[in-house]
Amino acid sequence: MQEITVLLNLGLFAGGLAILVYGSEHLIQAATRLAKTFGVSDLLIGLTIVAIGTSLPEIVSSLTALAAGKADLAFANVAGSSLTNLTLVVGLSALAAPLATNHIVLDRDTKIMTLSFILLAIMVFDPLTPGIITWWEGGILLVLMIAYLSFLHWGREECDTCYQFSIFVDFFIRLRFITSLRGRAPLPRTSRAAQGGSVVSSERESEGEPSRIGRQQASDLVIILIAALGVTVGAQWVVSGAEFISLNFGIAESVIGFTLIALGTSLPELTVSLNSARHGFGRLLIGNVVGSNIINITMGLGFANMFFPAATANLFLAAVLLLLMLGIAPVFYWIIRKDWRVTRREGFVLTFLYFTVLAVLVWASESVF
Template sequence: MLNVLLFVAGLVALVGGAELLVRGASRLALAFGISPLVVGLTIVAFGTSAPEMAISAGAVLGGQTDLAVGNVVGSNIFNVLFVLGISALIAPLVVHRQVIRQEVPILIGASLLLAVLSLDGRLTLFDGALLLGLVIAYTVFLVVQSRRETRDAGVAAHGDAPANEYDTALQTPRGGARLPVQLALIVIGLGLLVVGSDWLVTAAVAFATALGVSDVVIGLTIVAAGTSMPEVATSIAAAIKGERDIAVGNAIGSSTFNILGCLGLSGLLAGSAGLVVPPALLAFDLWVMVAVALACLPIFLSGREIARWEGGVFLAYYVAYVAYLILAAQSHAALPAFSSVMMGFVVPLTVITLVVVLIRRPTGAPAH
């Protein structure tokens, strides 16, 4: 009964926290002249990745370094396939041109970098420092880029006015009197998301353990999905409220931050011993994460939106991935047949469908 109450309380905290976070973040973006996309890629994405950061850091300090990597890999697969999938089912997500041109390639690059660094079965102290340095540089770049675009737009609209007037305007947020309220909404929302996800994970792990599910499956599915519940709640709330830039930016930004920020910090905390990359993860799940990141490009390019049917494809693949993990963990007799159907029929059919849609759909579809 206690676990049931924890599960319900976690869901309530997630919904309330997501509502406050999206409201505060969208107003903060308007106040500072920063685009909602960048807020989704930075404040919202980094905030909703707090559970992954906490669990990965705690795992390293507790001596379970392999869990730190597994949590990030599982969360990234969940972020793209489940979070974007369910958000697109609620409302087709128009994809910002910047996401296609810049953010998805950065996520792909970060995923490939992690794969290369993991080939020796360990993330060293240097690897951690490199990843952490990259996330700092990425964040600074995004903010500077957004403010420059806002300033250029202002100068273009008032061509004869001195540029320094716009610099001054950008440094003074509009609605400054309400700035503390907006920041309070973000902080309270993040707090509720972190607490809610912790309650949800605790209850879900207890349920799974009672049902006899193995630790490996729990780590790659329930813990990874549970720590990504803030992303789920935030992206769904953003999609419902029409803040679709935040919905997409949150999922992509969180995935990038998971790799660069969470594993970067975890690598530093691990010290000279480094982070162990489990052989099973290196043989399969890590490459699924890379493939999922690569799959974003053709879907995003097909009309520059994630349509409802494409969201359905993402969700179906996540269900198939979880089914594979469960069958593999139990060495089930149905595993060979399941793998043959997926690789011989489902995957090729999806690729062919996406290619046809990419060719037929007009390239002038909406993008902002």
């Protein structure tokens, strides 16, 4: 009887993970089609539905974990997913085919990602509230996401310096993205700048033609509702399954978060990245990976902690995770900067680094300080 219970709960965890990922993909597709029906531009769709939707598994699973008071699981999931993207996803993709990069991905997306890592570290180890991302700190991360997506919008305009990190810092600190959301460009237009990868597949705005709601639109609406329900239920199954595995197999929930859940939610990105590498879309691939990390941190932890702030029990593990993120970010930066391509040899190094990171995290999760 006990064996059946174990199998059922393991199946619940695996099934929840599959529903979470599968439901997210269908929700994005249906929401994109429905938005185009109402004349929403491709750019706006990319900045909202696609950008946030691709990180939906991490966001919903973290939100569910925090709602259940499992801060370690939520933090390990988001941080583990970010580390998986930078090492395993990019590493295996580079092994499939060398990845071309450019200065825009370096100067804009990679530095903004590192900024989100630094802000997260400051918030987690705030001496007033150690181990807790408060609701207002979560709000700051959410504002960073809005600023980033707004910056991508205005970054597509014709300007020489719109991709530079210093411009983004000014854009963020002065809340100039609020002006941009009202339709007034805050950045100078001088000459055309070659744009690079980001979380958006296209940075050129093309308006769609609104049309009446028909059978297809009604079908998309039903798909969105069913997929949203599936994503919610799937996330609950994942969290419940993780709790069962932790209690019955003596594995820390944080280990499950940065291994099984992080890898499972990153599988769609890994599949897409491998296909992109084979077709020579390395620049877009790296931009999407870095952009996904930014959304994971700002939405997966920022948005979720605005509603369910919870304390991280293992501060040592949190410190190790953050040190690894802050340590791998400059390595990733250097690899992109070197010859403006990620070679197969560097892909092997990143893949090896992933398994090294796992070993370090398993050790850290079992340490009590």
